[in-house]
Amino acid sequence: MARLLQRSMLASPRCPAAVPAGAETDAAMTTPSPSLPSIVIATRESQLALWQAEHVQSLLRARGHAVALLGMTTRGDQILDRTLSKVGGKGLFVKELEVALEEGRADIAVHSLKDVPMELPQGFALACVMEREDPRDAFVSPGYASLDELPHGAVVGTSSLRRQVLLQALRPDLQIEPLRGNVQTRLRKLNEGQYAAIVLAAAGLKRLGLHERIRAVFTPEQMLPAAGQGALGIEIRGDRHDLREALAPLAHERTWLTVTAERAVSRAMGGSCSMPLAAHGQWDGDTLSLRAAWGDVAARVPLVRAEGAAPVHTLEQADALGLAVAAQLRTAGAVGAL
Numbered sequence: 372m373a374r375l376l377q378r379s380m381l382a383s384p385r386c387p388a389a390v391p392a393g394a395e396t397d398a399a400m401t402t403p404s405p406s407l408p409s410i411v412i413a414t415r416e417s418q419l420a421l422w423q424a425e426h427v428q429s430l431l432r433a434r435g436h437a438v439a440l441l442g443m444t445t446r447g448d449q450i451l452d453r454t455l456s457k458v459g460g461k462g463l464f465v466k467e468l469e470v471a472l473e474e475g476r477a478d479i480a481v482h483s484l485k486d487v488p489m490e491l492p493q494g495f496a497l498a499c500v501m502e503r504e505d506p507r508d509a510f511v512s513p514g515y516a517s518l519d520e521l522p523h524g525a526v527v528g529t530s531s532l533r534r535q536v537l538l539q540a541l542r543p544d545l546q547i548e549p550l551r552g553n554v555q556t557r558l559r560k561l562n563e564g565q566y567a568a569i570v571l572a573a574a575g576l577k578r579l580g581l582h583e584r585i586r587a588v589f590t591p592e593q594m595l596p597a598a599g600q601g602a603l604g605i606e607i608r609g610d611r612h613d614l615r616e617a618l619a620p621l622a623h624e625r626t627w628l629t630v631t632a633e634r635a636v637s638r639a640m641g642g643s644c645s646m647p648l649a650a651h652g653q654w655d656g657d658t659l660s661l662r663a664a665w666g667d668v669a670a671r672v673p674l675v676r677a678e679g680a681a682p683v684h685t686l687e688q689a690d691a692l693g694l695a696v697a698a699q700l701r702t703a704g705a706v707g708a709l
């Protein structure tokens with residue numbers, strides 16, 4: 372299912388940040404230039420996906436491109452009753468968008484990198500990675516200010532295996548219950564009283580203007596983020612060289628290097644959302660420090676952790692750091708899927 376979205380349908384008063392200051396008001400900059408490619412963005416229709424697509428739309432418009440959105444529903448949006456890891460994982464949110472790129476109905480797809488499989492299918496490429504939002508996880512609860520305040524045995528909602536094992540490591544007494552759906556659906560279920568607290572990515576809440584729902588953010592020491600969390604990636608068909616130039620100004624080099632290292636850990640471990648895996652990079656000058664954690668929900672294996680650091684200037688160096696940290700994880704007892 373796909374349809375071209377009208378501007379009026381997308382008006383989202385909750386997300387003023389979707390329009391960078393000055394971008395839409397400067398008529399000279401937003402008048403499409405006939406010499407630049409016009410661009411159709413394929414997007415899911417959750418509020419977060421729309422925010423992200425509109426964000427890219429406004430950045431490209433500010434550079435003189437005519438940009439339209441093509442809204443579509445993916446399998447991942449339809450299957451809401453089962454844990455994603457059981458029904459096919461990350462690819463579920465991207466496949467339909469790739470078909471639109473393949474058929475030329477759209478030119479680019481904007482993704483939360485966290486949801487993008489480590490290896491893109493043949494014929495597709497990541498044209499750029501954009502500046503990262505807050506990569507941390509957020510504690511959201513109407514009744515409690517932090518994880519420490521939760522009473523013994525409290526019910527916490529998350530369907531992420533990573534969050535599940537990391538929460539269990541912090542508080543073995545908690546009862547972790549599945550929680551699916553887009554950000555708004557998850558908040559509604561929390562409001563309905565099914566959970567004492569839930570854990571969500573801070574980035575999604577901030578993008579949707581829902582900062583005030585965040586009671587506490589977990590430090591990476593407490594809850595190591597997922598590879599790519601908080602970063603957006605733009606996917607194109609590999610043969611669309613005409614678009615690479617248009618998208619290059621949207622790239623954020625530091626973020627790209629960081630998430631390349633993080634994603635290399637996932638790739639080396641055969642990571643999918645059926646494997647609890649965290650990978651998070653932080654900079655100290657030109658040195659990238661990369662930490663990773665692996666766990667096994669069923670076997671209740673204690674968490675395996677590894678870390679490494681190296682000066683990183685190229686994507687190859689970032690990738691090598693990720694592979695080295697993955698190798699350490701395996702030495703320490705982590706079992707990859709490959």
Ligand SMILES: NCc1[nH]cc(CCC(=O)O)c1CC(=O)O
Pocket residue numbers: 483484485486554570571572573574575599600601602603
């Ligand atoms: N799996 C769903 C998903 N994909 C990306 C985000 C948040 C935004 C981001 O990480 O960029 C979320 C929601 C969440 O994990 O709370």
